[in-house]
Amino acid sequence: MSSSTRTLRRALTAATAVLAATALAAGCASKTEEGGGGGEKGAGDEFVIGYSQANNAEPYRAQLNKQLEHYVKDYPNLKLLPIADAQQDNAQQVSQIQQFVQQKVDILIVSPNEPAPVTPAVEQACAAGIPVIILDRTVDTDCYTSFIGGDNFEIGKKAGEAVVKELPDGGNVAELRGLLSTEPQKQRHDGFMEAIGENPGIKVVEEREGKWLQPEGTKIMQQWLARGTDIDLVYAHNDPMAIGAQQAAKAAGKDEIKFIGIDGLAIPDGGIRAVQQERMAYTYLYPTGAEEAAKTAADIAAGEKVEKKQTLGTVEITEANAEDVYAKYDMSGKVD
Amino acid sequence: MTKTQPDPAPAGGEGPDGTHGPGGPGGPDGTGAVSRARRILPVLGSLQAYIGLILIVAIGVITKGDVFLNQTNLTNAVGAFATRGILAVGVTLVILAAGIDLSVGSLMGFASMSAAIMVAHHDMPVWLIVPACMLIGAGFGLANGIGTAWLKIQSFVMTLAMMSIARGLDRKMSDNESVGTLVAGPDGELTENSESFQKLGTPDNNVLEGILGPDGIYFPVLAFLMVCVVFHLLLSRTTFGRHIYAVGGNPTAARLSGINVTFVIIAVFTLSGMLAGFAGPIDAAYSVSADPQAGYTYELDAIAAAVIGGASLAGGKGTIIGTFVGALILTLLDNVLGLNAVDDNWQLVIKGSIVVLAVVLQRPDLLQSIKNGIDRLRGGRSRTGPGRTPDKAQVPGPASAPASKETPR
Numbered sequence: 011m012s013s014s015t016r017t018l019r020r021a022l023t024a025a026t027a028v029l030a031a032t033a034l035a036a037g038c039a040s041k042t043e044e045g046g047g048g049g050e051k052g053a054g055d056e057f058v059i060g061y062s063q064a065n066n067a068e069p070y071r072a073q074l075n076k077q078l079e080h081y082v083k084d085y086p087n088l089k090l091l092p093i094a095d096a097q098q099d100n101a102q103q104v105s106q107i108q109q110f111v112q113q114k115v116d117i118l119i120v121s122p123n124e125p126a127p128v129t130p131a132v133e134q135a136c137a138a139g140i141p142v143i144i145l146d147r148t149v150d151t152d153c154y155t156s157f158i159g160g161d162n163f164e165i166g167k168k169a170g171e172a173v174v175k176e177l178p179d180g181g182n183v184a185e186l187r188g189l190l191s192t193e194p195q196k197q198r199h200d201g202f203m204e205a206i207g208e209n210p211g212i213k214v215v216e217e218r219e220g221k222w223l224q225p226e227g228t229k230i231m232q233q234w235l236a237r238g239t240d241i242d243l244v245y246a247h248n249d250p251m252a253i254g255a256q257q258a259a260k261a262a263g264k265d266e267i268k269f270i271g272i273d274g275l276a277i278p279d280g281g282i283r284a285v286q287q288e289r290m291a292y293t294y295l296y297p298t299g300a301e302e303a304a305k306t307a308a309d310i311a312a313g314e315k316v317e318k319k320q321t322l323g324t325v326e327i328t329e330a331n332a333e334d335v336y337a338k339y340d341m342s343g344k345v346d
Numbered sequence: 347m348t349k350t351q352p353d354p355a356p357a358g359g360e361g362p363d364g365t366h367g368p369g370g371p372g373g374p375d376g377t378g379a380v381s382r383a384r385r386i387l388p389v390l391g392s393l394q395a396y397i398g399l400i401l402i403v404a405i406g407v408i409t410k411g412d413v414f415l416n417q418t419n420l421t422n423a424v425g426a427f428a429t430r431g432i433l434a435v436g437v438t439l440v441i442l443a444a445g446i447d448l449s450v451g452s453l454m455g456f457a458s459m460s461a462a463i464m465v466a467h468h469d470m471p472v473w474l475i476v477p478a479c480m481l482i483g484a485g486f487g488l489a490n491g492i493g494t495a496w497l498k499i500q501s502f503v504m505t506l507a508m509m510s511i512a513r514g515l516d517r518k519m520s521d522n523e524s525v526g527t528l529v530a531g532p533d534g535e536l537t538e539n540s541e542s543f544q545k546l547g548t549p550d551n552n553v554l555e556g557i558l559g560p561d562g563i564y565f566p567v568l569a570f571l572m573v574c575v576v577f578h579l580l581l582s583r584t585t586f587g588r589h590i591y592a593v594g595g596n597p598t599a600a601r602l603s604g605i606n607v608t609f610v611i612i613a614v615f616t617l618s619g620m621l622a623g624f625a626g627p628i629d630a631a632y633s634v635s636a637d638p639q640a641g642y643t644y645e646l647d648a649i650a651a652a653v654i655g656g657a658s659l660a661g662g663k664g665t666i667i668g669t670f671v672g673a674l675i676l677t678l679l680d681n682v683l684g685l686n687a688v689d690d691n692w693q694l695v696i697k698g699s700i701v702v703l704a705v706v707l708q709r710p711d712l713l714q715s716i717k718n719g720i721d722r723l724r725g726g727r728s729r730t731g732p733g734r735t736p737d738k739a740q741v742p743g744p745a746s747a748p749a750s751k752e753t754p755r
Contacts, residue, residue, distance in 0.1 A: 067638050072522030190690060219690040224524075224633045225426065228549060232422040233684035236413055250524070250637070257634055261550030278466075279526035279635050 060110035064123035076341040077300030100127035107131035162197035170205025180211020181242035186220040188247040227254025249281030276339035297322040398704025427677035428566035429625040433648035436618030444661025445501035449508035451644035457626020462525040462636030487619015491612030546631035578666040594661030
C-alpha cells in the first residue's frame with residue numbers, strides 16, 4: 011500500500027519535472043527565435059531591446075519606463091521587450107540580465123539597483139557581444155557601450171545657486187535629505203553646500219534625513235517649527251519631501267517659507283504641478299535619460315559610434331516654464 | 347456581555363488583561379535602605395507598566411519643556427503615528443490569537459491608493475470612501491483568515507504572501523504613480539469632496555469644532571483613540587474577546603471547550619484587515635497623496651508597538667492599552683529625538699536602545715527580581731521573603747482581572 015503510493019508519487023514528481031523542463035525549453039526557444047535570429051544584422055532589421063529596471067515602484071522610474079516606451083516608438087526598427095522589474099532586488103536583476111543574454115537580445119539596457127552586485131551580469135552580457143546601455147546608475151566595469159545619467163551634484167549646485175539668488179541678504183535654510191546611505195543624496199547635498207558657500211550669510215539651521223518620503227517631510231517640518239527654528243527656505247532632496255514639508259508649514263500658518271525640490275515629474279501629483287500651484291518655488295528636473303537611451307539604441311542599431319558617457323543636464327522649473335516642461339514630458343495618452 | 351464567568355478555557359493561565367502584576371509589597375521586616383526600597387516599590391509597581399512612556403515624556407519635558415509638552419506638538423506626534431497605531435490594534439488581535447499579520451502595511455497602502463483614486467478620479471464623498479476602504483481591507487483580511495484557518499497555512503506565510511499580493515495590486519492600480527488628493531475643480535478651487543477628504547488628516551484640518559473644544563480635534567488622533575477604546579471594550583467585555591485570548595492561549599483546549607476556533611481566527615484577521623482599510627484614507631489625507639509604496643514596513647512598527655506594549659508573540663497575552671502605550675513610546679521617542687535635533691544616525695541607535703530599556707523596565711517581574719536581589723544582598727534571608735502577598739494585577743487592562751499566577755521566569 012505505502013510502497014505503491016510512493017511509486018505513484020515518484021512517477022508524478024518525474025512527470026512534473028519533465029513537463030517543467032519542456033515548458034522551459036519551449037519558452038526559451040520561442041523567445042530566442044523572436045530575439046536573436048543570428049548573424050550580423052543590417053540597419054533595416056528589427057533590433058530587440060531588453061530593459062532591466064531596478065524598481066518599477068518609484069514614480070521616477072515608472073515615468074522613465076513610460077518615456078522609454080514612448081521614445082522607442084520613434085524608431086521603427088527597435089522593439090522593446092516587456093520591461094523587467096527587479097523590485098530593488100540585486101539577485102533578481104542579475105537573473106533578469108542573464109535571461110536577456112540567454113534570449114540573445116540585440117541591445118541590453120540596465121538601470122542598476124546597486125553597482126557592485128549587478129556588475130558581473132553586465133560583464134556576461136558584454137562577453138556575449140551584446141551592446142549594453144547603462145541608464146541612471148553606474149556599474150563597476152568599463153565593459154559597456156554607453157552610460158547615460160543625470161548629474162546630481164550639478165542639480166544640487168543649481169538649487170544652491172537659486173537659494174543664493176532668493177536670499178541675497180542671507181537667511182536660514184533647512185535641508186531635508188534623502189536616505190543618507192544613497193549616492194544621489196550625498197551629491198545633491200554636496201553640490202548644494204558648495205553653491206550656498208558663495209554667501210556666508212546663508213546658514214543651514216536644520217538638517218534631517220527625510221528618507222525620500224512625503225509623510226517624513228511633514229513630520230520633520232512640524233518638529234522644526236515646534237523647536238521654534240526660524241526658517242526662510244526649505245531645500246528638499248526630492249519633491250515629495252518638499253511637498254510634505256510645505257503642507258506642515260501651511261498648516262502652521264508659515265506661508266512665507268519657500269520650498270525647493272528635485273525630480274520635476276510630469277504627473278498630476280508631481281513637482282511641476284506643485285510649482286504651478288505655488289506650493290514650491292523651484293524644482294529641478296532629474297532627467298530620465300529615456301529619450302537619449304532610445305536614440306543611443308537606434309545609433310547602435312545603425313552601426314554608428316556612440317558616446318561612452320552621456321551626462322544629462324537639468325532644467326530649472328519655475329512658474330514661468332512649468333507648463334511647457336510639463337507638456338514636453340507628460341506621457342499620459344502617449345503610451346498605453 | 348459583561349464578564350461574569352471565568353475563562354472558558356485555560357488560556358495559558360492569563361486573564362483577559364494579559365498582564366502579570368508586579369511584585370507585591372514585601373513584609374514589614376527590614377530596616378534602612380531595604381525598608382525604604384520596600385515602601386517605594388509598590389508605588390513604582392502601579393506605574394511600572396508605563397515606565398517606558400513616563401521615561402520618554404520626562405526626557406521630553408526636561409530637554410524641551412513647553413516645546414514638547416504642548417497640544418500642537420503632541421497632536422502632531424500622535425497624528426504622525428496614528429495610522430500605524432491603528433494597524434497595531436489590528437495586529438494585536440491577531441497576535442493574541444497566536445498569529446501574526448505582516449500584510450497590514452500593504453493593505454493600508456492599497457486602501458490609501460483606493461481612497462485617493464476614489465476622491466481624485468471618481469469624486470466620491472468621504473462618507474462613502476471610508477466604509478468602502480474598510481470593506482476592501484476586510485476582504486483582504488478575510489482571505490488571510492481563510493488561508494490560515496481553513497487552508498492551514500501558517501499566518502506568517504499567508505500574510506507575507508498577502509503583503510506581496512496587495513502591494514502588487516496597489517502598484518498595478520496606480521501604475522506606480524502617486525495620486526494626489528487635492529483635486530481642483532473647473533473653477534480652480536478644491537472640489538467639495540476633496541475639501542472634506544482633507545478632514546481625515548491633512549495637517550491643520552480638525553473635526554468636531556465646537557463640540558470637542560473650540561478647535562475640535564485632529565481626526566487621526568481621534569480615530570486612533572476611538573479604535574483603541576472600541577477594541578479594548580471588545581477584548582475585555584465580550585465573549586468574543588475572551589475567546590480570542592482562549593484561542594491564543596491554547597487552541598486545543600479552546601476547541602474542546604466549545605469555542606469555534608476557525609471562526610475566531612478568521613474574525614481576527616478580518617478585523618485586522620478592516621482596520622488597515624480604515625487607516626488607508628487617513629494616510630492618503632495626511633500626505634495629501636497616496637504613494638504606491640505607502641505603508642512600506644509599517645507592519646514592523648505596528649508589531650513593535652504591540653510587543654513593546656506587552657503582547658506575547660506566543661499568543662494569549664497582551665492588551666490594547668499596552669499597544670496604545672507601545673505606540674506612544676515609539677512616536678514620542680521619535681518626537682523627542684527630533685525636537686532635540688539628534689543626529690539621524692544616532693537616532694537609530696538611541697531608538698533601538700531605549701526600546702530595549704523600556705521593555706526591560708516594564709517587565710512585570712522586574713521589581714520582584716530587584717527585591718530578591720536586595721534580599722540576597724542582606725544575606726541569610728529566604729529568597730521569597732516572608733509575608734509576601736500574592737501578585738495582583740495593578741497595571742493596564744481591566745481592573746476586574748483575577749489574580750494571575752506567579753510570573754514564570
